[in-house]
Amino acid sequence: MHNPVMMVGIGEMAGVFARGLLRSGYPVYPVTRDMSVENAAAKIPEPELVVISVGESDIHQVLAEIPLAWRNRLVLLQNELLPRDWQAVELDHPTVISVWFEKKKGQEAKVLISSPIYGEHSKIIETALAKVDIPSHAVPTEADMAYELVRKNVYILTTNIAGLRTGGNVAELWRDHQSLAQAVASDVMDIQEYLVGHKVERERLIAGMLEAFDGDPQHNCMGRSAPVRLRRALSLADEAKLSVPSLRDIAAKHL
Numbered sequence: 001m002h003n004p005v006m007m008v009g010i011g012e013m014a015g016v017f018a019r020g021l022l023r024s025g026y027p028v029y030p031v032t033r034d035m036s037v038e039n040a041a042a043k044i045p046e047p048e049l050v051v052i053s054v055g056e057s058d059i060h061q062v063l064a065e066i067p068l069a070w071r072n073r074l075v076l077l078q079n080e081l082l083p084r085d086w087q088a089v090e091l092d093h094p095t096v097i098s099v100w101f102e103k104k105k106g107q108e109a110k111v112l113i114s115s116p117i118y119g120e121h122s123k124i125i126e127t128a129l130a131k132v133d134i135p136s137h138a139v140p141t142e143a144d145m146a147y148e149l150v151r152k153n154v155y156i157l158t159t160n161i162a163g164l165r166t167g168g169n170v171a172e173l174w175r176d177h178q179s180l181a182q183a184v185a186s187d188v189m190d191i192q193e194y195l196v197g198h199k200v201e202r203e204r205l206i207a208g209m210l211e212a213f214d215g216d217p218q219h220n221c222m223g224r225s226a227p228v229r230l231r232r233a234l235s236l237a238d239e240a241k242l243s244v245p246s247l248r249d250i251a252a253k254h255l
Contacts, residue, residue: 002026006040006047006070008062009033009054012103013077017051020128041067049095049121051075057228063089075121079156080229082149082195083142095119098148100212101134102219109134112215118145150192150200151208158185158209160229161247163221164254171217174210180246185209187244191233194240227255 004027007014018028026048031040050070054062059078063086066074074094076086086094097117103109114135117125122138129136139145159170162184166177173181185206193200213219230251237244 003046003048004029004044006031006044006050008037008050008052009058011053011055012105013099014051014053016101016103016109016132016134017053017077017125017128020130020132020134021049021051021124023131024124024128026124026128037062037065038067041070045069047073049073049075049124051077053077056080059085060088063091066091073121075119075125080153080232082153082192083146084195093119095121095125096145096149097125097136098145098152100152100215110216111135112212112219116145116148118142118148146196147201147204150189150196151205153192154185154188154205155209155212157188157229157233159219159221160223160226161188161233161250164226164230165250167222169218169220170213173221174213182206183246184250187237187242187247188233190242190244191236191240194242195236230255 002025005021006029007018008031010030010032021028029044031037046069050073052059052062052074056078071091074091075097076094077097077099081096095117096119097115100113100115101109101111111134114137116139117136118139126136126138139148158181159173162173162177162181165180166173189200189202189205230247233247234251237247
């Protein structure tokens, strides 16, 4: 019997990971919003993993509350995640996955492309996802993972924000509104460069975004969180003193 896995946050995505971990032989213990992380850590101080599956808006508070005993056992899977998010609370080497599958209530998980993973516990996560027929793969370096996180951010922010104007799916976005998608992606990459502190590989990121488009051409551009993502992007652009004209134009007309 393996040591247990703690699951902080119990949403649709957490259910996918929990099912795979259970099929791999790991007991899974939930930590809900109504439960104390500190109390859970006192009862199970040495779990195999602590999977943080809360939403983007909650991740910073949750990371700040993680007890010392759990800090070297973390697995992070949030959208819009970047190294600075865990470095801000002095977490050195969490295991991180860029999730490229979608899970909605009442539906099976839908895969776009294989999900990259980096960190000490990558193999456990890769094996667990394979148990539920979701492809993933380990990447060899932190730099590779940083690229993968930026790539996911470019995909999700570009499609969500451009989708506020265009609606439709990602195939239609690129076929019918490519200039808009390129302009929004450029603004998004300006923000990503500010957040990671260096230039990003723009052509490679566009190619990576298009690979995900091909993985699910019918994927809707605009989710429920699109307005929130745009507001967050503009707040970061203001912080960095970036012009991001395409984002500001969309915000003026659709927020």
